[in-house]
Amino acid sequence: MADTHEEDLPTFEPLPWSIKQIRDAIPPHLFVRDTPKGLYYLARDLLLASLVWKAGTFIDPFFRSDDVRTMMSPGASHILRWFAWCLYWWFQGLIFTGLWVIGHECGHSAFSSHRSVNDSIGFVLHSLLWTPYFSWRISHHRHHRNHASMERDEVYVPKTRSDLGIPKAPAQDIDWEHYLGDTPVYTLYMLIRQQLLAFPAYLLWNVSGQKNYPRGTNHFLPNSILFTRDQAPLVMASNAGLIATAYLLRSASLRWGAAAVLKYYGIPWLLVTHWFIMITFLHHTDPELPHYRGKTWTFQRGAAATVDRNFLGWQGRFFLHDVAHFHVIHHFFPKMPFYHGPEATEYLKAFIGDHYHYSEKPVFQALWDSYNQCQFVEDEGEILFYKDRRGRAVRKPAAVSARATSCDALGEHDTRSLALDPTSPKDLVA
Template identity: 50%
Template sequence: MATIDSSTNVSCSADSRSHHVTSDVDIFVPFNWSMKEIKDAIPPHLFVRDTIRGLVYLLRDLVLAAALWKASGYIDPYLGRHTDGTYTLSNLPLELVVPRADFYGIWVIGHEFGSAAMEPSPRLGSSAIRLAMFCIQRYGPPIFLGKYLITGITATTHQWNGMKSSSHEIDWDEIFGDTPIYTLFILIRQQLLAFPAYLLANVSGQKRYPRFTNHFNPNSVIFNKSHRRAVMLSNAGILVMILAVFWSCQKYGAISVLKRYGIPWLAVSHWFVMITYLHHTSPHLPHYRNNEWSFQRGAAATIDRDFLSWQGRFFLHDVAHFHVVHHFFPQMPWYNGAEATEHLASFLGNHYMRSSQPVFKELWDTYNECQFVDDEGDVVFYRNKKGESKRRAAS
């Protein structure tokens, strides 16, 4: 298992982009194992799916979310009896603590059913997805997305066509990019708005998609014909929710709706973006181009993180703690991920990546360390603003 060493850098001249080693550096050599060899390292019983167990987890999350939602409604009345009229906004941070990660956990369950990791029956799996996503429609992405993501994420996130090192016109990021306050602003914007922007306008999505690609057009290039009915049903659900939010604002007031609906919606978006970003972004992860890419190399180009300690394991169903194995075997039940990861890490050795660093610190460090990749090369690594990288591919 590879460990993260922040002291290792390879620098690159900002003008010439010529590489020179500033200290001992990890030289990366891609592996050549087949998927069969990797799968044979995992005990067969870990692939067995238990439908009842999956539904029990879904029921547990729904009951927990309902209980926390109900409990949050007592905060205003309780504080109102013990404070003056300033409590309505001053207790907002307390209310934000109540139901947040549990709603994203329900989304994870829907995602697991979408990948057939909970139930081999497509009909039952689709029904469970709709139940889970209906319950969090107001907090998360379109209903179909939990199923759609699993069909495209491996092919679209690891075959790298991302930021390049070429010069570009001066913009605000070029002017203020080195200032911490600007970096903080960009991170907050990313955490709150990146997912809606991705859904609405394909921001950070595939460059090959046509202009105005989005996740709400049933005829979008993103989807197959089999997805269209689900997209239309999801759009109908979103329309109903928009009307419900408008009605709630009229009846209960905008502040109440903001606290009980708006903030939770953004919170689920935040968790989704943060977890996805930190899974697939690290200066230690390779990015492949052209013939160097394969499914198994792409699956290994992800990193497990100890996300929020036991809370992450309980509320988020190990989605961050044991994510690499999910990329290799999407249909493996998440509750077998811990044991399967032990076998996978033993087989992959230094090609398995894990970080135990605090995740919010990792979010900051990763954003600053992962700024661009070289224009040339079929195996590349992120570089920071000074042109330094943590690893380099063998010549």
């Protein structure tokens, strides 16, 4: 329901170009995958993880030694020991996340032009980081194929007014506190819960996933609605990878102790889930980004409904392989290697102009703001923008007559891309 304040909002026109036109604006060499270069980044990350791991083995012996305790005092050495562990967890968490990103590249066949290389490396990396490689790859490809579609997207599907039980009435007549008025402390609790548990909850119970899926939808049952009958062996292989990881961790716990496994591996892994959820949430959740219904949605409009962010500055660029800094180009061309993202983004920005979204806002502030400002979308309308805790949007769609339908915007190349099997190694548009 439109309110008076919406009359003064900036008007949004949906992206008018076909994916072929956008692709043609980017030099062909940026789509080339270089297997040796991908292996270099993999080796670099593994070396960094090993060095940080080795450094971690000196923390307890050093700070618990009699000489250090005498020199610093027991209290100071205890505080500095835990500070050193925090440094270990921070950097090892980032390095592990970078390895997870390489597995994600493999899932898109962006790591190598050889499918066996992609699947071998991706399967091992994701299994060791508690991600069912093939199962998640299937649903993640479907997310890319349908991003920002209210009816078909796989994850971060907005809640609607009716989902939250908010009545259709003028904004000034609604008790917003009753429906959305969480206290800052409760909001902080919900954010922490989201950051640490959202990915396992999505895999296990489809939390934040497509609302049209039946209860019990998850990534571990071969007969889940997420998969076809032919994909059942891939689901079982993914499960086997996680079982192998569980066996390795049990063996490590029996040999070195559960506390050691938790310190060296468990907490960095928990930070992987945090960084991954924070990155993806901020990519797809912002009051400036549209969602679409029906034929107004196209693949390229969904790809443009993402935002690049300056995520942790140089640390995000180095350790996370630019996954957050150059995500928009990834949604347009998922098979493009991450190391071509910076250059390709410049060509994309020059071509699509204001349809490219970028934010310099500090990411923890952005997380808080997006969580509070992106509460729901309306039950009606073809182009939708999030509304905040007072029912206010920051943009409004142009008149229906000014919009192109999917048939207007899609060329022959685009139509083929939408029909791809989500498990295919072929790119959505390449």
